[in-house]
Amino acid sequence: MEQLLLLIFLPLVGALITAFSGKTAKIVSTVVSVVSLGLALFIACNFIPNSSTQFEANLPWIPDLGIRFHAGIDGISMLVVLLTNLLVPIIILSSYRHDYKNPAAFYALILFMQAGLLLVFTAMDAFLFYIGWEAALIPIYFICAFWGGKDRVRINMKFFVYTIAGSLFMLMGIIYLYLQNPAQNFDIQAFYALNLDSAQQGWIFWAFFIAFAIKMPIFPFHTWQPDTYTAAPTQGTMLLSGIMLKMGIYGVIRWLLPIVPTGVQDWSCLAMILSIIGIVYASLIAFTQKDAKRLVAYSSIAHVGLISAGIFALNQQGMQGAMIQMLSHGINVVGLFFVLDIIFSRLKTYKIEELGGIAKVAPQLAISFLIIVLGTVALPGTNGFIGEFLLLMGVYNYGIWAAAIAGLTIIFGAVYMLRMYQNVMLGKTNELTITFTDIKGTEKLVLYIICALIIILGVYPKPLLHLTEASVQHLLEQINQKLTSVK
Amino acid sequence: MNIIITISITAFIVLYAGLFKANKALLPLTVVGLLTALGFTLAAWNGNAVHFGMMQTDNFALAFSGVCIIGTLLIFLLTQNYFHAKSDNIAEYYTLILFALAGMIMMVSYKNMAMLFVGLEIMSVSLYILAGIRKRDFASNEASLKYFLMGAFSTGFLLFGITLIYGATGSFDLDKIQDYLIDSKSISPIFYPGVILMMIGLCFKVGAAPFHFWTPDVYEGSPTLITTFMSTVVKTAGFAAFLRLFAGAFAPLHDFYAVPLMVIVCLTLFIGNVTALFQKNFKRMLAYSSISHAGYMLFSLIVLTKNSENNVLVYAAAYTFASIIAFAVLILVKQKTGSDSFESFNGLGKKNPLIAISLTIAMLSLAGIPLTAGFIGKYLMFLNVMGDYHMILVAFAILNALIGFYYYFKVIVAMWFKDGAEIELSTPAQYKVVLLVSVAITLILGIYPAIILNLI
Numbered sequence: 001m002e003q004l005l006l007l008i009f010l011p012l013v014g015a016l017i018t019a020f021s022g023k024t025a026k027i028v029s030t031v032v033s034v035v036s037l038g039l040a041l042f043i044a045c046n047f048i049p050n051s052s053t054q055f056e057a058n059l060p061w062i063p064d065l066g067i068r069f070h071a072g073i074d075g076i077s078m079l080v081v082l083l084t085n086l087l088v089p090i091i092i093l094s095s096y097r098h099d100y101k102n103p104a105a106f107y108a109l110i111l112f113m114q115a116g117l118l119l120v121f122t123a124m125d126a127f128l129f130y131i132g133w134e135a136a137l138i139p140i141y142f143i144c145a146f147w148g149g150k151d152r153v154r155i156n157m158k159f160f161v162y163t164i165a166g167s168l169f170m171l172m173g174i175i176y177l178y179l180q181n182p183a184q185n186f187d188i189q190a191f192y193a194l195n196l197d198s199a200q201q202g203w204i205f206w207a208f209f210i211a212f213a214i215k216m217p218i219f220p221f222h223t224w225q226p227d228t229y230t231a232a233p234t235q236g237t238m239l240l241s242g243i244m245l246k247m248g249i250y251g252v253i254r255w256l257l258p259i260v261p262t263g264v265q266d267w268s269c270l271a272m273i274l275s276i277i278g279i280v281y282a283s284l285i286a287f288t289q290k291d292a293k294r295l296v297a298y299s300s301i302a303h304v305g306l307i308s309a310g311i312f313a314l315n316q317q318g319m320q321g322a323m324i325q326m327l328s329h330g331i332n333v334v335g336l337f338f339v340l341d342i343i344f345s346r347l348k349t350y351k352i353e354e355l356g357g358i359a360k361v362a363p364q365l366a367i368s369f370l371i372i373v374l375g376t377v378a379l380p381g382t383n384g385f386i387g388e389f390l391l392l393m394g395v396y397n398y399g400i401w402a403a404a405i406a407g408l409t410i411i412f413g414a415v416y417m418l419r420m421y422q423n424v425m426l427g428k429t430n431e432l433t434i435t436f437t438d439i440k441g442t443e444k445l446v447l448y449i450i451c452a453l454i455i456i457l458g459v460y461p462k463p464l465l466h467l468t469e470a471s472v473q474h475l476l477e478q479i480n481q482k483l484t485s486v487k
Numbered sequence: 488m489n490i491i492i493t494i495s496i497t498a499f500i501v502l503y504a505g506l507f508k509a510n511k512a513l514l515p516l517t518v519v520g521l522l523t524a525l526g527f528t529l530a531a532w533n534g535n536a537v538h539f540g541m542m543q544t545d546n547f548a549l550a551f552s553g554v555c556i557i558g559t560l561l562i563f564l565l566t567q568n569y570f571h572a573k574s575d576n577i578a579e580y581y582t583l584i585l586f587a588l589a590g591m592i593m594m595v596s597y598k599n600m601a602m603l604f605v606g607l608e609i610m611s612v613s614l615y616i617l618a619g620i621r622k623r624d625f626a627s628n629e630a631s632l633k634y635f636l637m638g639a640f641s642t643g644f645l646l647f648g649i650t651l652i653y654g655a656t657g658s659f660d661l662d663k664i665q666d667y668l669i670d671s672k673s674i675s676p677i678f679y680p681g682v683i684l685m686m687i688g689l690c691f692k693v694g695a696a697p698f699h700f701w702t703p704d705v706y707e708g709s710p711t712l713i714t715t716f717m718s719t720v721v722k723t724a725g726f727a728a729f730l731r732l733f734a735g736a737f738a739p740l741h742d743f744y745a746v747p748l749m750v751i752v753c754l755t756l757f758i759g760n761v762t763a764l765f766q767k768n769f770k771r772m773l774a775y776s777s778i779s780h781a782g783y784m785l786f787s788l789i790v791l792t793k794n795s796e797n798n799v800l801v802y803a804a805a806y807t808f809a810s811i812i813a814f815a816v817l818i819l820v821k822q823k824t825g826s827d828s829f830e831s832f833n834g835l836g837k838k839n840p841l842i843a844i845s846l847t848i849a850m851l852s853l854a855g856i857p858l859t860a861g862f863i864g865k866y867l868m869f870l871n872v873m874g875d876y877h878m879i880l881v882a883f884a885i886l887n888a889l890i891g892f893y894y895y896f897k898v899i900v901a902m903w904f905k906d907g908a909e910i911e912l913s914t915p916a917q918y919k920v921v922l923l924v925s926v927a928i929t930l931i932l933g934i935y936p937a938i939i940l941n942l943i
Binding site: 061062063064065130131134135138142145146152153157160161164165168169171172175176178179 | 893903935
């Protein structure tokens, strides 16, 4: 229990210290995030990979309203907690090359967001989950709107209103569940045990699904995403795509599926269709992008589409694939955005056609970038492979046609990603790219860490699979049990 | 009783101190008087005393009195250099605000409808003068006249309603009226129009649509400090009076008044939010947004539960302290730039980060973001009406809350993300105290609301 409380509150305290640390904010925040990572690894080492909830903290918070500070870690949480605490130090390190104005505020907001994210990923109380959900949104709004690029104010207002619209309807759903709960609390186990008829489940499904779909984003709720990713500072984009997007996926797995399984069953066909449309649609748009950052943004929509298709297939493979892919996608997309940031900081452009031949002048960057791209297109031996393989298997078990269309994502992804790599890195150098200097210092460090993770997790994904297996199995059993009991 | 006596005596002492030109002593005297009144409020806690059958200092009355007194105290702290720059006769400001406060204490603790009327009039007459106290200023005069005409008109409605109810029940006493409603087999037909007329009269006072037309002009025209007072403390007292009647004495008639009230709530939310969205002036935006907050607070009367009254207390407290921050910063900005448009906030965050952070927290609270008091207030209101499954109403309120996010964030955007004149505000120490206290209350109520949830 103490470990978990420490895990959640360490970034929060760190954020406060960072906020008053002035010029040393970079160092302070790095130390805090590395210590958090160490703590997460410690917890992971002491985690027993079964389906139970461990390190549980259950303290009274607002007793009059039935709200408790109830958090815990099971296999599913463990994975995303690891991802969060792994990516935050990487993201902070990746910012070393920048001199942002007001660094104290910048790094404090990142750590504050980390605390919100950890709250989301460990909350066992719906109200606490909601608090974390919003607490993660506010800092990222300020990060993107303060340090972002052109037109950032308008774009981020759209992002903010969009996501908060979703979450307010989710709040309505949470209150509804609370009112149905005879125990008058927000406890997740009590919510799991609720007996709702299929009409109620349908409503709750939509209240939650829209919030999660906007966050991921799933077609047609994705319109905020490309602009926001493009206008955000690179660290903001990394936070959004690497971690924040997982809030939506995690929400579906943790809250949507087990609470309203009948609603999910009734609507999973539609959710599947939307996910698959998203895959194809985003891939097609990614083809036509001239701006590398937008291309990666759209590729992210396609990847998330596949993950959500795997989840709504409601079987072991799909779910496990989604878990693994959450982690892999987080690492890969952060790597991609980092490479683009390195290029942009030297050449001041994301336009693919203005680039080319960088590999000749920057071989180390070229190799790292290649590994990340291969990880993204799911080459066997990289971390992307096992996840996508399991996801497609899950979707195949759901329906062959779905798998056939969803499988296109691999082909599409390979085409646009490799074409981007080719146009940016290979070919002849031009007047602009000839000036390019190879990576050095923290750039090297960050890219090497990312590449190492891609290869290690690709070759030996078993510990991760092992970590989540029991919890995923338990979840599916729970869902099936509830479905049969309704019939 | 002690509370009203203390406040009234303080008012007279301050008036005489003004007569002898003891301007420096005014603020300390007032603060001491208010703190004493606050002490009496705390001392009477759980006492539930009835005074001459006219007033009842139950916990409801005491909790709302407490919020009103603390709010007034903070507003008094903002007076530093404010009145001095505007007028010679500053003792009148102090006295009138204190008289208004005495009226409000009656409004939150009446047991007899005659007391409601007396309290309301003491408060209103003081406010008519305060709104027009800058006598050479055109806008101030307009505000005063408008407020007076509208206020007199609405008092008429209220009195007419009281009369009809007296005709039906033969009593002004709230308990007797409630007994009449519960016991009598057939309720007299003149009782119903009485309820509606009183509802209209009180809606005028709290500025709920469609009886809200006076608010923006009056709020804009009055001196900003008086606007602060009117839109926070006065509004809180108005709601307490509303609640005492409708959640107390008229509760058995809930089915009858819930429908017109629902219409009023929807109109109030919609008109308040949509018009606030199009304001270019921060002060006017706050005025319209105060209309929309009145809408949220009325949620508690749509479904009556045992928590209705406490919910309003939480919401009113959250709204009062956030608004005091907003107005305090507005006064500082206006002193420097001479304007209260959104543009005058541009780039404020660069040179005055702490003030900008305070205002940001206030705006987040007014918008209802978690971990601020405003969220808890909105959450309680939603919870309250969802208890009776008014899903469409909640969905409508959510859409309105989204509009709210948009205009509250305008200020945040201006302060942090826009480039401006980069003025440095001169912040007197008392302003710092007020901002600090209000921000602390906003955050504490947002993070650990358990302390206020069971007061009433």
